[in-house]
Structure formats: structure tokens, C-alpha cells
Amino acid sequence: MIQIKSEREIGLMREAGRILAETRRMLEPFIRPGITTGELDRRAEQHIYESGATPSFKGYQGYPKSICTSINEVVVHGIPSGKRTLKNGDILSLDIGVTYKGYHADSAMTYPVGRVEPEIERLLDATLKSLYQGLEMAKPGNHVSDISHAIASFIKPYGYGVVEEFTGHGIGRELHEDPYVPNFGPPHQGPLLKPGMTLCIEPMVNLGTKEIDVLTDNWTTVTLDGKPSAHYEHMIVITETGYEILTALKKE
Ligand code: MF3
Numbered sequence: 001m002i003q004i005k006s007e008r009e010i011g012l013m014r015e016a017g018r019i020l021a022e023t024r025r026m027l028e029p030f031i032r033p034g035i036t037t038g039e040l041d042r043r044a045e046q047h048i049y050e051s052g053a054t055p056s057f058k059g060y061q062g063y064p065k066s067i068c069t070s071i072n073e074v075v076v077h078g079i080p081s082g083k084r085t086l087k088n089g090d091i092l093s094l095d096i097g098v099t100y101k102g103y104h105a106d107s108a109m110t111y112p113v114g115r116v117e118p119e120i121e122r123l124l125d126a127t128l129k130s131l132y133q134g135l136e137m138a139k140p141g142n143h144v145s146d147i148s149h150a151i152a153s154f155i156k157p158y159g160y161g162v163v164e165e166f167t168g169h170g171i172g173r174e175l176h177e178d179p180y181v182p183n184f185g186p187p188h189q190g191p192l193l194k195p196g197m198t199l200c201i202e203p204m205v206n207l208g209t210k211e212i213d214v215l216t217d218n219w220t221t222v223t224l225d226g227k228p229s230a231h232y233e234h235m236i237v238i239t240e241t242g243y244e245i246l247t248a249l250k251k252e
């Protein structure tokens with residue numbers, strides 16, 4: 001069942017989203033060669049607690065850390081480690097979840113570490129643009145899969161692989177709520193979008209094949225061909241006329 005959030009609930013999710021965006025902004029200057037993903041996790045966790053919130057991912061289905069740090073061929077759910085150091089030319093997907101007064105916020109972005117290859121810059125740029133193409137369709141009267149279709153059609157001419165095993169999702173008191181929002185498929189399918197629905201839209205796009213594999217830690221998800229992968233996610237609320245992003249600072 002898709003929950004329509006009240007103004008009060010949307011207000012709390014706006015707060016959760018702001019704390020998340022501030023956590024991300026705090027981390028950004030640390031994303032450079034030499035830092036470990038374990039240190040990024042530690043800094044994020046501390047900032048989230050100091051903001052009066054809790055990290056949504058920690059303990060979620062046994063997940064051991066506060067954020068996900070997915071490097072290069074890791075698509076999602078990379079586990080931060082004090083032994084994993086960022087290198088020049090890497091890309092890092094930072095996925096952050098925050099709970100504030102019982103409501104979740106969830107958002108991800110991929111960053112170049114130092115200087116990356118032009119073909120990787122192009123992957124990041126196209127994946128971010130595909131998120132905004134999807135968001136353009138997020139308005140009352142459209143169906144959930146109008147978002148899905150917009151994302152996949154934007155990526156198609158690039159020849160990249162759009163990951164199908166992970167999808168966007170509703171969010172609120174639970175990190176994952178109805179409806180699921182795939183990043184592919186035909187338009188005009190699935191539930192109608194209505195004001196007060198809160199959704200995470202999150203395309204994951206691979207430079208090569210769309211096929212993935214999960215490592216034996218049962219979390220780390222990698223591309224089957226070992227080529228890099230990008231991930232951008234925003235949490236939004238459907239408004240009377242379109243959408244509002246809840247996980248961006250005013251300037252983002
Ligand atoms: N943004 C991801 C998602 O929507 C992050 C989940 S990580 C987990 O599934 F550890 F919480 F599973």
C-alpha cells in the first residue's frame with residue numbers, strides 16, 4: 001500500500017533530508033586520494049548523530065556500517081573499510097541514509113576521485129542527467145513507470161547497462177516502502193502518482209554490461225564485466241504540480 005504523507009510527516013522528512021544533505025556536504029572535501037572509506041563512514045556517522053539523527057543503514061538487515069561506499073566496479077552496497085584507500089582516477093558512490101524522528105531520508109551520488117578518464121566523466125554526467133529526466137515525469141497524473149521509462153530511454157543512446165535488480169522505492173517510516181520504481185520498462189504502468197507520495201529515484205548505470213554479481217559478503221554488488229558503475233539517488237515528495245527534492249541543499 002502506498003502511504004500518502006501528511007504535511008507534518010513531509011516536514012520531518014524535509015528535516016531528515018536536510019541532515020543527509022549536510023552530511024554529504026561535510027564529507028565532500030574528504031573525497032580525495034589517500035583517505036579510507038572507513039574514515040568517511042566514521043565521519044558521516046558522527047555527523048549524523050551530532051545532528052540528532054541516526055544512520056538508517058546501520059543494522060538494516062544486518063548491514064554493518066553507517067553509509068555505503070561503492071568504488072569503481074562496485075554498483076551498490078560497498079562496505080566501508082579502514083583498509084580500502086581511495087586512489088586518483090577512482091569513482092566513489094556515496095549512499096547515505098538518515099532517520100530523524102522516525103522518518104527516513106536516502107540519497108546517493110557518485111564522485112570522481114582526483115582526475116578520472118573522460119569516458120567515466122561521461123558515465124557520471126549521463127547517470128545524473130537520467131535521474132533528472134526521471135524526476136521530470138514525477139507529477140500527479142503520471143504513472144510510476146513514466147519515471148522508469150524516462151530514465152532508461154535517456155540512457156539507451158549511450159549504450160550503457162541500466163541495472164535492473166535494484167530499483168527506486170517509496171520511503172517514510174520504513175526505508176523501503178511501496179511502490180518500487182524500476183529504472184527501465186514501458187511507460188504508463190504501475191500506480192498513479194499523487195501529492196504526498198514520497199519516493200526515492202535511483203538509477204544505477206554501468207559503463208558496460210547491465211549484469212551484476214553479489215560478492216560472498218552478501219552485500220558488495222559488482223558489475224559482471226568489472227567496468228565502472230554510477231549511482232545517483234534523490235528522495236522527493238510529489239507536490240500538486242510536480243516534485244520537491246528533499247535531499248538537496250538549496251544550492252545543489
Ligand atoms: N540506497 C540504498 C537502498 O535504497 C541503500 C541501502 S543500504 C542498506 O537500498 F544497507 F541499508 F541496505
Ligand code: CO
Pocket residue numbers: 106107168169200202233
Ligand atoms: Co534507496
